[in-house]
Amino acid sequence: MSKIVFQHPRSLKHNIFHYCPGCGHSIVHRITCEVIDEMGIRGITIGVPPAGCAVLAYNYFDVDMIEAPHGRGPAMASGIKRSLPDRVVFSYQGDGDLAAIGMAESFHAANRGENITIIFINNAVYGMTGGQMAPTTMLNQRTTTSPLGRKQQLDGYPVKVSEIFSKIGGATYIERCSVSSPLHVNKTKKAIKKAFQCQIDGLGFSMVEVLSMCPTNWKMSSVDSCKWIDDVLGKEFPLGVYKDEIAALQNEAEAPA
Amino acid sequence: MNKVLMSGNFVIGEAAIRAGCRFYAGYPITPQNELTEYMAEHIRNAEGGVFIQSESEIAAINMIAGASAAGIRVMTSSSSPGISLKQEGISSMAACELPGIIVNIMRGGPGLGNIRPSQGDYFQATRGGGHGDYRTIVLAPASGQELADLTMDAFDLADKYRTPVMILADGMMGQMMEPVIFKKPKPRHYNEKFMLRGAGDGKSKFIRGLLLDPIDSEEHNWKLFRKYEIIKKNEPRFEEHRIADAEAVIVAYGTAARIAKGAIKRLREHNLKLGLFRPISLWPFPEMQLRSLAAQVKKFIVFEMSTGQMLEDVRLALQGYADVEFHGRPGGAVPTPAELANVISKICDKRD
Numbered sequence: 001m002s003k004i005v006f007q008h009p010r011s012l013k014h015n016i017f018h019y020c021p022g023c024g025h026s027i028v029h030r031i032t033c034e035v036i037d038e039m040g041i042r043g044i045t046i047g048v049p050p051a052g053c054a055v056l057a058y059n060y061f062d063v064d065m066i067e068a069p070h071g072r073g074p075a076m077a078s079g080i081k082r083s084l085p086d087r088v089v090f091s092y093q094g095d096g097d098l099a100a101i102g103m104a105e106s107f108h109a110a111n112r113g114e115n116i117t118i119i120f121i122n123n124a125v126y127g128m129t130g131g132q133m134a135p136t137t138m139l140n141q142r143t144t145t146s147p148l149g150r151k152q153q154l155d156g157y158p159v160k161v162s163e164i165f166s167k168i169g170g171a172t173y174i175e176r177c178s179v180s181s182p183l184h185v186n187k188t189k190k191a192i193k194k195a196f197q198c199q200i201d202g203l204g205f206s207m208v209e210v211l212s213m214c215p216t217n218w219k220m221s222s223v224d225s226c227k228w229i230d231d232v233l234g235k236e237f238p239l240g241v242y243k244d245e246i247a248a249l250q251n252e253a254e255a256p257a
Numbered sequence: 258m259n260k261v262l263m264s265g266n267f268v269i270g271e272a273a274i275r276a277g278c279r280f281y282a283g284y285p286i287t288p289q290n291e292l293t294e295y296m297a298e299h300i301r302n303a304e305g306g307v308f309i310q311s312e313s314e315i316a317a318i319n320m321i322a323g324a325s326a327a328g329i330r331v332m333t334s335s336s337s338p339g340i341s342l343k344q345e346g347i348s349s350m351a352a353c354e355l356p357g358i359i360v361n362i363m364r365g366g367p368g369l370g371n372i373r374p375s376q377g378d379y380f381q382a383t384r385g386g387g388h389g390d391y392r393t394i395v396l397a398p399a400s401g402q403e404l405a406d407l408t409m410d411a412f413d414l415a416d417k418y419r420t421p422v423m424i425l426a427d428g429m430m431g432q433m434m435e436p437v438i439f440k441k442p443k444p445r446h447y448n449e450k451f452m453l454r455g456a457g458d459g460k461s462k463f464i465r466g467l468l469l470d471p472i473d474s475e476e477h478n479w480k481l482f483r484k485y486e487i488i489k490k491n492e493p494r495f496e497e498h499r500i501a502d503a504e505a506v507i508v509a510y511g512t513a514a515r516i517a518k519g520a521i522k523r524l525r526e527h528n529l530k531l532g533l534f535r536p537i538s539l540w541p542f543p544e545m546q547l548r549s550l551a552a553q554v555k556k557f558i559v560f561e562m563s564t565g566q567m568l569e570d571v572r573l574a575l576q577g578y579a580d581v582e583f584h585g586r587p588g589g590a591v592p593t594p595a596e597l598a599n600v601i602s603k604i605c606d607k608r609d
């Protein structure tokens with residue numbers, strides 16, 4: 001008897017990704033689908049793709065999905081989750097989507113403690129529109145709208161979403177991961193699983209920030225992009241768990257009244 | 258059923274809940290706060306009822322879009338500046354064919370304007386308001402009773418045509434206290450295939466507005482257009498008041514129509530035979546019905562609490578078959594029936 005150790009996830013459609021070679025989105029899609037399969041939640045999961053490179057996520061995720069206007073995913077996900085509290089609802093967002101135009105929606109969804117999960121792709125640029133400066137762009141990083149490099153005097157600083165969100169009362173679980181190596185991919189998968197479990201257990205808002213390669217707009221090879229995450233981006237945005245109230249909330253729930 | 262005395266904002270809230278609205282999101286703005294507050298207090302008492310005070314009008318419209326996709330009857334409300342913020346979401350709901358009710362209790366504009374009753378948002382409401390080739394059904398109540406009836410009807414229309422429906426009233430209507438009877442709501446007919454509730458063991462669904470292929474997108478636009486044509490044919494609503502012997506007809510909606518009725522009463526006491534044509538649906542505009550009146554009446558006087566917006570629809574409807582005059586008070590100014598009667602008698606004198 002042979003044992004299956006690797007196969008196409010059930011929740012991932014058999015379509016060819018439109019993402020550029022070496023892009024982090026496709027990796028995060030795949031591991032999210034693996035998590036959905038492993039947790040057996042395909043039938044009760046509803047995803048909200050963003051405006052961004054992942055706008056066509058419904059071509060890949062074989063779960064119910066509804067596209068949100070740019071940045072509005074967390075508001076839409078809140079509406080869905082409050083209407084269908086026993087479904088697993090996630091919003092999938094880029095850094096422009098979440099931390100610029102949609103900062104209010106993401107911040108307040110977290111603050112209300114919405115029992116949803118955000119998968120947040122931080123690639124330090126606006127990918128879809130051609131590599132403009134994002135809120136997460138590094139100081140001195142050149143983009144099409146910061147041709148001389150991002151200057152703090154004019155453009156402000158890289159926005160540290162996980163750090164900020166970890167201070168929000170309503171947030172339960174916030175972790176920053178990366179997909180720059182197999183080790184990190186596995187950690188990201190675990191984090192997404194933990195976030196979904198947090199939601200299924202009714203413990204409130206969870207977000208997994210993923211440092212993700214955009215070789216096209218970074219103008220680097222795929223391999224160099226992974227290295228840039230480890231050596232540069234990851235220094236500005238340190239990986240790790242920023243908030244984890246899961247155990248505390250579980251204890252609270254179990255404590256005799 | 259019993260008559261109850263309620264302010265306009267409360268009437269909308271109560272009618273919505275009775276019609277099965279189970280999700281409301283909104284952001285405070287005068288003069289519609291009482292509606293948000295009513296929903297906060299009462300929707301949660303209905304089974305499954307959800308109220309969210311959103312962080313902005315943008316968030317509110319997207320929250321109701323999400324809940325609508327989940328198959329729930331939904332509503333949001335605001336006043337003029339907040340409705341401007343909702344336009345992105347209204348356009349998106351129209352594109353995605355999501356039903357939902359948007360209440361605009363209009364105030365003076367442009368900009369922050371003031372919090373007095375006004376009708377300056379007619380263009381925004383009837384031309385779609387947001388970007389793209391779409392229309393929104395717009396209902397303009399003119400009494401407490403109509404606030405109740407049209408709110409209930411709005412939910413049925415939204416479901417029937419899978420499109421957002423706007424209730425366009427103003428601060429006066431929102432504050433006004435009148436006795437109303439809530440009719441029995443019709444049972445809901447909304448196909449489950451349009452609801453996004455998780456794929457279960459079946460095929461997954463998706464709802465989107467993005468259509469990158471221009472031919473697909475063109476087809477989608479024509480599909481929406483065909484739907485709007487059906488709405489234009491089936492859904493115009495209007496009231497005619499003292500038309501039979503009228504020598505001139507005032508065209509007005511909402512609060513302006515109430516003022517016009519008062520003016521007509523005064524003018525008829527002085528033997529001026531005025532009537533009123535009141536569009537109840539502003540989109541679809543009762544174009545044919547107004548045009549047919551031109552066979553009988555040669556003078557129309559449009560009265561709006563604006564510098565003249567519905568005026569354009571009246572001109573389009575009448576196609577030059579009759580004279581069109583206009584009187585307007587924009588920016589939150591509300592004339593009395595006596596003032597309007599004066600203006601109209603002068604306009605009629607001019608003719609003689």
Ligand SMILES: Cc1ncc(C[n+]2csc(CCOP(=O)(O)OP(=O)(O)O)c2C)c(N)n1
Pocket residue numbers: 051052053054070093094095096097098121123125126127128129134
């Ligand atoms: C209201 C609005 N403004 C602007 C855009 C154009 N737009 C689409 S995606 C995007 C940015 C995407 O960047 P990001 O969120 O970082 O995601 P990525 O593409 O990098 O994954 C922008 C500005 C839009 N769709 N809607």
Ligand code: SF4
Pocket residue numbers: 018019020022023024025053123127128213214215216217
């Ligand atoms: S532009 Fe960047 S984020 Fe977008 S698909 Fe290409 S590599 Fe991925």
